[in-house]
Amino acid sequence: MPELPEVETIVRNLKENLGGKIIRAVKINSSRSLNVPPAVFKKKISRAKIVQIRRVGKYIIIHLIKGKVFYLVVHLRMSGQFIIAAGLKEKVRIGFYLKNCWLNFLDARNFARIWLVNDWKKTPAGRIGPDALKITRKEFLERFSIFARRFPQKMVKVLLLEQEFISGIGNIYAAEILFLSRINPKRKIGSLTSIEQKNIFLAMKKILRKAIARRGTSFDYAYRDTRGRPGDFQRYLNVYGRAQEQCRRCGRNLVSEKIAGRTTVWCRRCQN
Ligand SMILES: [Zn+2]
Structure with a gap:
């Protein structure tokens, strides 16, 4: 199960590769991890620009903008993974198409959660204690x-x-x-x-x-x-x-x- 160092590694990778990019298309094979219906997710996310990616505890917070700012909050739980590749991976649950690459969201155990929200502090990520890496x-x-x-x-x-x-x-x-x-x-x-x-x-x-x-x-x-x-x-x-x-x-x-x-x-x- 990914903990702080694993999520930090993923976030650093995502920032390097996806920062400033626009999500051009979304493919949803499984919506089990989502807090909103797949059609709503697709409509809201398509054409949104990734403005910031950061980690809060074991959560990944992706700041998006399309008219106004909103957020994707991700908890990988047991086995969630983000894989950046030229195409869609075989067992992809959700694929995000960006210029020249796909961000594949995979989850073998199916426990990961993705929240699409206007205020990330209203998700469980907003109710946790100080970060173990940052606390004095x-x-x-x-x-x-x-x-x-x-x-x-x-x-x-x-x-x-x-x-x-x-x-x-x-x-x-x-x-x-x-x-x-x-x-x-x-x-x-x-x-x-x-x-x-x-x-x-x-x-x-x-x-x-x-x-x-x-x-x-x-x-x-x-x-x-x-x-x-x-x-x-x-x-x-x-x-x-x-x-x-x-x-x-x-x-x-x-x-x-x-x-x-x-x-x-x-x-x-x-x-x-
Ligand atoms: Zn000993």
């Missing part, structure tokens, strides 16, 4: 204290996944952040010291920046960049997907458990 240390620590006072029993892994706390982190990066900051994912947030909170912040920034530099993590088929290429950060994962393998730091076997329904891997010796 001061703001992070202040927010952490507020959540720790309100929900002291909440596990730290669960907090990191909550998009209302900070946005962009999912199961892969939450596990990696907690390994790097050497904190047990089951720790109650009310019990974390200010040094531990600061270590989480520093690990989060370090991992997200490195993962973006490596164009994200392709653990399986789900994430590809807009040229269809996998990311490279899977080579650097310390814990995610490595249950029962040896800890890269101490050599002990990593343990795995479901926390709030999500498989979580960590090292019992290194993470306290």
